[in-house]
Amino acid sequence: MELTKEDIQKYIELGNKIDTIVKRYYNNNIYNKYCGYEFIDWVLIDTNTIRILYSFEDFHGERCCDERTLTLEELNLNQ
Secondary structure: OOOOOHHHHHHHHHHHHHHHHHHHHHHHHOOOOOOOEEEEEEEEEEEEEEEEEEEOOOOOEEEEEEEEEEEEEHHHOOO
């Protein structure tokens, strides 16, 4: 099996597509409702699940992390 430049390009394009959809979901459904939250990253859990990681400041002024796990269907419905 051989890895090609085309394989890498497809991987990058797919990652960019997922990143755009995840950040759009985050901005519309998390950040806009709770200003002050900061996007950290997203993680592909399996073929149908993505976890969005973000942080926020608690009542004591400490940064805390949280996450929201979504199926692809949930992610696509909330665009």
